[in-house]
Amino acid sequence: MLNWVKRLWSPGVAGNPARLRRKIELCNQVGLFGAIATIPYQLFYFFYDFALYRGVFLFNLLFMAAYLSVLLLNHRGWHKAARNVLLVNVCSQLFIVTSFIGSGAGVHLFYFTFASIVVFVFQCLSALRYAFIMVTLGVLYLSAHFLFAPGSVPAPVPSPWIDVMYAGSVAGVLALLGVFLYLFRKQIDEAEDELTRTNQYLETLSNTDPLTGLANRRVLDETLEQEWARLARWPGALSVIMCDVDHFKLFNDRYGHDGGDRCLQQITAALQGVLSRPADLLVRYGGEEFAVVLPGTDEAGSRYIGEKLRQAVERLNIPNEKSVTAACVTISVGVSGIDHFSPDANRHGVDHLLKRADQALYQAKASGRNQVVFLPYLGASVRAGQQ
Structure with a gap:
């Protein structure tokens, strides 16, 4: 009426x-x-x-x-x-x-x-x-x-x-x-x-990547801060995974930016298919990089998830004629985690966890790509970089 x-x-x-x-x-x-x-x-x-x-x-x-x-x-x-x-x-x-x-x-x-x-x-x-x-x-x-x-x-x-x-x-x-x-x-x-x-x-x-529909780096930072605060209150584990598409620049040069966008969308769907827990967070970190936050996941679990992510992308069989290491699109995976909160962890903070995952990713790329490398939260420093 x-x-x-x-x-x-x-x-x-x-x-x-x-x-x-x-x-x-x-x-x-x-x-x-x-x-x-x-x-x-x-x-x-x-x-x-x-x-x-x-x-x-x-x-x-x-x-x-x-x-x-x-x-x-x-x-x-x-x-x-x-x-x-x-x-x-x-x-x-x-x-x-x-x-x-x-x-x-x-x-x-x-x-x-x-x-x-x-x-x-x-x-x-x-x-x-x-x-x-x-x-x-x-x-x-x-x-x-x-x-x-x-x-x-x-x-x-x-x-x-x-x-x-x-x-x-x-x-x-x-x-x-x-x-x-x-x-x-x-x-x-x-x-x-x-x-x-x-x-x-x-x-x-403001929290979403427009191409993939994933959360963006802002959400990653907020989530890591929340999980770190939770870890400080209650004992547990926390792991972070960094993924980078191998030879993505060469892929873009060969198939164009539209082809690159479609490739990233397919990779996004494959990565999402691996993560089954609501608490797990998949983020487009920037460009062809992705990050995953795994609350309550120890070293064995994060290694397992990292390998599943790598295999999921490889199974897509997206051709990459310009790649020098594989005939299809692959990803390199760096993993880091902390199993218990300690005074050293309190001193280094959550940013160090992300840095260690990035260092592990660098090692994976330097060692031939299309592989998973794990580095613990505390350990010898490794020069971080991207190839």
């Missing part, structure tokens, strides 16, 4: 930024509800004594047309004109109608409804302009209240209808405020949902 009603105030909304869309919607809502709220008064004027209330009845027809023109102006994209027409129309209608039937009918109470939402109707409303509008609304209300007593107007509403109309005006003011506040709440909820989705998308974008 609400979706059907929302279509009534949708003119001019599509194609605009979210902030402006909400203001256009509110402007249309005020215009639509302003026309609707006038109808009960028009029915009274028409059926009770049309000859007496002819003037106010005809004026209200003009005001209702002006309210509906707000939707037309927004539909044409004239949003500033729509807001100005709405402001002038509300201020004029309440003052002129009160001048016909008297302040006892309570029509001028609708100034409070408009004053409570006017700041949301205008975009980039300055404090000075907002204060001017509020003062104007206050002056119009006080003028209508004190100048147009029932005995000094051309078409006063007789008793007991004056009390009925006043009660109706109060009910109308409260009802419109309730409706607008409900719609504000809906808009706020929608804006918060949109913001949450945007933040989630941006977070995913």
Whole structure:
């Protein structure tokens, strides 16, 4: 039902930024509800004594047309004109109608409804302009209240209808405020949902490699810090694997960058197929390098996983005519791990674990590629590099 009603105030909304869309919607809502709220008064004027209330009845027809023109102006994209027409129309209608039937009918109470939402109707409303509008609304209300007593107007509403109309005006003011506040709440909820989705998308974008869909180095650093902190609290093991595609530059030269991208995507799928635990993290470290974090995995387990990764890529049988060591694409694998947390580990930190895996990778490449080399977390230093 609400979706059907929302279509009534949708003119001019599509194609605009979210902030402006909400203001256009509110402007249309005020215009639509302003026309609707006038109808009960028009029915009274028409059926009770049309000859007496002819003037106010005809004026209200003009005001209702002006309210509906707000939707037309927004539909044409004239949003500033729509807001100005709405402001002038509300201020004029309440003052002129009160001048016909008297302040006892309570029509001028609708100034409070408009004053409570006017700041949301205008975009980039300055404090000075907002204060001017509020003062104007206050002056119009006080003028209508004190100048147009029932005995000094051309078409006063007789008793007991004056009390009925006043009660109706109060009910109308409260009802419109309730409706607008409900719609504000809906808009706020929608804006918060949109913001949450945007933040989630941006977070995913900042943490994801666009080519492979894997986590990126930022996620690797965060995960290693978390796992290192966990290791410091509870005894356990932690291993890291570094993989590098052998002769990938030669592959790119032969098959082009598109071929290289497809190759990396196929390797990604093969590596993912080896890792079965949710806690294991596969990361595109950069270029043709991949990294794997294996929480709770000791030396034997990490060696086993490293060999499985190497075999998985080799089984792809991706031709690499330029390779000098194999006829197909292969990877070299460096593995490092720590089985228990010690004072030395606390001194070197988690970066040393990644460095040792990188040193192991260098040894694997220097020893002929397409093999797995393991280096423990603590041991003799090896010059790190890439070939």
